[in-house]
Amino acid sequence: MMKPAQVVKALSALAQPTRLAIFRLLVVSGADGLAAGEIAGKLKVSPANMSFHFKALSHAGLVVSRQEGRFIYYAANFAVMNGMVDYLTENCCGGHDEACKPNAKKC
Amino acid sequence: MMKPAQVVKALSALAQPTRLAIFRLLVVSGADGLAAGEIAGKLKVSPANMSFHFKALSHAGLVVSRQEGRFIYYAANFAVMNGMVDYLTENCCGGHDEACKPNAKKC
């Protein structure tokens, strides 16, 4: 169960075009993640700017990193992503979901 | 299918404590929504501030409003909420969701 402040932090982290693109790449990439430079190359973002955005995503708990040689790999933290989604959709329509389209697919 | 810019706008709208609280109230309240003043009372937010935040949520498409006498009712737009969630979770782990916890409940 996430606290509102954590959810706000996660939403803030994703509420920026570059960071949303980074996170989407990592979500699709799965548990192994991608090297920082690889992401920077794909998204054409400067290293300094990447670091700035990684810090925001890390601080929000949305990504985790591990060092491997000279490279740093980042991967999505699916627990936090799902916690954020749960917080948003929880108890929709007071529990009677007549107005809400159920959506089977979820990561 | 939402465009990245729309998703960023929706995430930005929710990435603020007052607006997240407003939206959560509306999600739980369902299709009928709540009067602006009722929400302002529950959240102890000034009318001017409420208007400011409603505008952000409306502009992001997350809420819709209707006038009823002197009152204005706001309600969550579940299609946009679900579209945002879908965008975030789509094609998780490249489609092989081994690392992602499936989550049955969704609005």
Next chain:
DNA sequence: TACATTGTTAAACGATTATTAAAACGTCAG
């Protein structure tokens, strides 16, 4: 009409955020 209620708009201010460039740090190969 006059008045109270409900909500919006406009202007001003301080606080936060994104980006860039430059310097610094850690890791590995020779």
Next chain:
DNA sequence: CTGACGTTTTAATAATCGTTTAACAATGTA
């Protein structure tokens, strides 16, 4: 050790955001 590579940090700047105050518009009632 030295040098190259990958990434982070710092400082500076411009842009955006949230709150307050005051004034304004629309609706309903006496």
